[in-house]
Amino acid sequence: MLRQILRTFREAPGPISLPLLAAQLDIEPSALDGMLLELVAMGRLTRTEGIEPVACAACGTEGNCPYLLSTDLVCYALA
Amino acid sequence: MAVRAGAQPLVVLAGNPNAGKSTIFNALTGARQHVGNWPGKTVAVSSGTAHWNGTSVTLVDLPGTYSLSAHSLEETIARDFILEEHPDVAIVVADATNLERNLYLAVQILELGAPTTLALNMMDAAEADGTIIDVDLLQRLLGIPVTPTVGSKRRGLEDLLQQAIEQATPQPRTVDYGQELEQAIAALQPEIARLIDPRAPRYTALKLLEGDPRIEALCDQSPAAVALRDEARAAAQRIGTIYGDDVELLIADRRYGYVHGLAHQVVTNSRSAQQRSTTDRIDDLVAHRALGLPIFFGLMALVFVLTANASAPFVTWIDLVVNQVLAGWVTAVLTAVSAPAWLLSLLVDGVLAGVGGVMVFLPVLLVLYFCLAVLEDSGYMARAAFVMDRLMHLLGLHGKSFIPLVVGFGCNVPGILATRTLENRRDRLLTGLMVPLMSCAARLPIYVIFAAAFFPGNAALVVFGLYVLGIALAVLSGLLFRRTLFAGTADSLFVLELPPYRMPALHGLVTHMWRHSEEFVRKAATLILLASIVVWALLNLPVGVDDTADSLFGRAAGVVAPLFAPLGFGNWEATGSLATGLVAKEVVISSMSVIYLGDNEAPEPQPVDVAADLRAVVVGFGEAVLESVKVVISILPGVDLVSHDGAAGDTSLSIALQQNFSPASAAAFLVFVLIYAPCIATVGALKSEYGGRWAAFSIFYLTALAWIAGLVAYRLALWLG
Structure with missing residues (x-):
């Protein structure tokens, strides 16, 4: 399972979100979430979320942007 | 902490966070609990005593973890406790609605060699969801006792304790590692x-x-x-x-x-065609091939009618509080202490006019965000993306791109960042270039004030029309880019999860509404305050300038103003306000307030009657609440409790705008505001995501498009009369 996930990431052009990967691999998103977290803990994947400081210099929410938090913007990529 | 009580059997409860472990622990131990910290750690541990059939057991509630891989403090504590304390039984509490994820921890605990029993908790929710778990088969496959439970209803807990005490076995099946x-x-x-x-x-x-x-x-x-x-x-x-x-x-x-x-x-x-859920039945309608789009646009129109009409009485009320009561009090106090005229002008014409001019629209945003939160929390927004997906594909665009576009309605910056979820750079870039055409909430105050001032009978329709125009231009721009800059790109598959519908909780709606609006208030207190002071200063420099047209601001804006003459607003006031909108779109309104409501003369002090002012504020609020309720009720078919059009009443700024714009030039101005160069935060997002060249392209493309569309709108409005 984990090796299949890593293979998918190697073939992907960039970061992949959880729902997309779950659909691609036909795995329950909640179960896949656990696997991804395990891979992150192992240092094999990185989890990207939050705001780029450059993009939001004038915003002032300091990473707590409500719009961003309300989106499914959590993506994973090879570490 | 010492957990074993004499010769009492030691039972640990392990499980994923939110699996209902603590609920079961509380139900089994009642008040017989002790809460402390793990030795040398800040993670809390609860232990207590449970009784069954004359036997007392010590129960320890381990920290919630997804695994025992010892990557986190909680995982290490849970693992070490089982390895070092050698509990007599480990009860693994698994969320039955989410079994696969929860079983991973169960299998790891089995590998530790501890006698184990499994509680399939929240079985009622799993059954309601149509999930059937073959408990006997699971029991045989794992080789341990498995008990269905509903911790919140204390269902199955006696069986669980009995099995834990009598039947837990240390010889489970094991994973074959090859x-x-x-x-x-x-x-x-x-x-x-x-x-x-x-x-x-x-x-x-x-x-x-x-x-x-x-x-x-x-x-x-x-x-x-x-x-x-x-x-x-x-x-x-x-x-x-x-x-x-x-x-x-x-x-x-x-x-x-x-x-x-x-x-x-x-x-x-088990869910079959005959046992279709409420969600499926609602989806039959809202995600219908033919009805889906009209329902989407109908709901969006309803949102804008509610936003414009229900907030209007409060807009008028805040205008009264800020521009009349507060301005009067500040003027009176400063005059009484013989403050210099420039300070009075700065506070009243700069700060109060600028910040107050924007704060007046807080109710508009509160209503908008409340409505959007209802759509979001109920699960409809995911359907909106699904419905729009068909339209996007019809036009040869990537369907999934609609999600960042929807996000862009709130703020363009996260909309652009949300393009990261798209599969390839071309799709990300194409969508990112379309996002600034989505009307962010910062542009809404401008729409509302102009629509109320110039199109009072159709204010909500005008605002809604601007949003639809933004979507249409985004789609057309996407088509144009697809056929020119990104020719030959194939569509990717669109996979979207549709969450089940649920009744939004009022607390959640209010939280969402405030979290979104809070940023608007924070911006008013910082960026807009600063911008208002800068604009006021530029309007009053060089020192002693009589006519604001001769000020630094007036002269600089006057240089660019002729470019906008074909659009009907070729004056320095409008041009200068648009320029300040590059900092943040709300600043357009604060600048207009400073320009039109302030002047170079110090405000004349008026006699202040504090009691009468307070009475007016309280009565005004009561009237606003009543009027707003009437407006909301009047949305129901066949009900009309309001005699006027329901749009925002005349505020100080709207009266000033009526004297400086015609309906045609106001229409052109609105269209220009909708499209022109994004604010600096959005440009920053474009630059960081796609590079400086694409950010520059976006600025020039959007400004050119805004000018052309503004011209068309102006000519069309003149032609229509």
């Missing part, structure tokens, strides 16, 4: 049992092969154990070479595979 690993485990186990841990030699062998630092440290105790560690390392290296990956990953991979297969065998979903 020939090479199993051989290595078998080779290591006897020596591990002799030298390190006789209770869990298989688990220790696995950890030794993984290179676990805690287990490796145990090998430092004797030369024989050091040799064992070296043997494990050599085996791990050999196996790693065979599989081309490290052993830790291989072990976790096999374990996840085992759990996946297990879940596949025991879980089925």
